[in-house]
Amino acid sequence: MYISKTASRIRQREAQLARDNRAEIVRALNQGQVTRRELLKWGIFTASGYLACKNGLSPFATSAYAAIPTGTPRTPLYGIQKFSQPMHRLNYLKPLPITRTAEGHAAFPASLGERPAKRLSYHTEFSADPTNRDFINPLTYRGPIEGRPPGEVFAHQRWDEFFPQVGYIMRLGQISQSGGHSYFHDHFPVQQPDSCWTYASGRGGECGLPPFLIKGRYGEPIVTRIYNDLPTDRAKNNGFGRNETQLHFHNAHNGAESD
Structure with missing residues (x-):
C-alpha cells in the first residue's frame, strides 16, 4: 500500500501528486462544484463509484516511469x-x-x-410552524430541533x-x-x-x-x-x-x- 522508504524522489513526487489530485476531486465533489455523473463521464470515477485506476489518481496504478505500483506516500511522524x-x-x-x-x-x-x-419526534411541532424557534436547532438555527421525521412510523x-x-x-x-x-x-x-x-x-x-x-x-x-x-x-x-x-x-x- 505504501511506497518504500527507499523509493526515488521521482516516485515520491508522483505519489504525492496522486494524493493531492484525489483530495482536490473529493473537495470539489463535497462542495458541489462537480457531480458524480460528471466525474463518471470524464472517466475519473468508475461505475461502482471508485476512482479510476489511472496514474496520478490511484495508488494502485502503474507508475509513469516504471511498471511498478506507485503506492501512497507515508504519513509524516513529525x-x-x-x-x-x-x-x-x-x-x-x-x-x-x-x-x-x-x-x-x-x-x-x-x-x-x-x-x-x-x-414521538419534536419534528411534528416544527412542521406545524417552521418559524417557531422553540423547535429549531438552537445552535445552528437551521432545521428542526430533532432529526427524526414526524409521525408514528418513526416513534x-x-x-x-x-x-x-x-x-x-x-x-x-x-x-x-x-x-x-x-x-x-x-x-x-x-x-x-x-x-x-x-x-x-x-x-x-x-x-x-x-x-x-x-x-x-x-x-x-x-x-x-x-x-x-x-x-x-x-x-x-x-x-x-x-x-x-x-x-x-x-x-x-x-x-x-x-x-
Whole structure:
C-alpha cells in the first residue's frame, strides 16, 4: 500500500501528486462544484463509484516511469518514534438520571434546561410552524430541533416497556482550539476546526480529544440527545468528508428509528 522508504524522489513526487489530485476531486465533489455523473463521464470515477485506476489518481496504478505500483506516500511522524506514546484513555461520560413525567416523557435534570425526550419526534411541532424557534436547532438555527421525521412510523419502539433509565446530552461540532485537547498525539500538530469534528459533553461544552466513553449495559435503556453543531457551509471541511453525521448502533439493540 505504501511506497518504500527507499523509493526515488521521482516516485515520491508522483505519489504525492496522486494524493493531492484525489483530495482536490473529493473537495470539489463535497462542495458541489462537480457531480458524480460528471466525474463518471470524464472517466475519473468508475461505475461502482471508485476512482479510476489511472496514474496520478490511484495508488494502485502503474507508475509513469516504471511498471511498478506507485503506492501512497507515508504519513509524516513529525519526528516521534513509533509505539513510544501511551494511548490516552477515553473520557468517561457520566450518565444523567432520567425521570418520567406525567405525560410519559423522559425528563433530564431540570438544571440543564432541556426539553424532555418523548416517544414521538419534536419534528411534528416544527412542521406545524417552521418559524417557531422553540423547535429549531438552537445552535445552528437551521432545521428542526430533532432529526427524526414526524409521525408514528418513526416513534421510539416499545417506549413504555423500555423507558429510559439514564441519559446523555452531547454536542457534535468543530474541535476546540483551547484547553490543550485538539491533537491526536502529544507531538502531533493541533487539528484545525474544519478538519476534525468530535463530541462535547452537554449542549455548550468544548469538543475535544480523546473522545468519550459511554458504558451501555444490557437491561438499562438509554436516551441520548446530540446537538448537531457542524458547519452549515459545505465548504468548511478542508475538502475532507461532508458536513453530515449518521449516528447508529450495531448488535441489534433497537430499530433504526430509535438510533
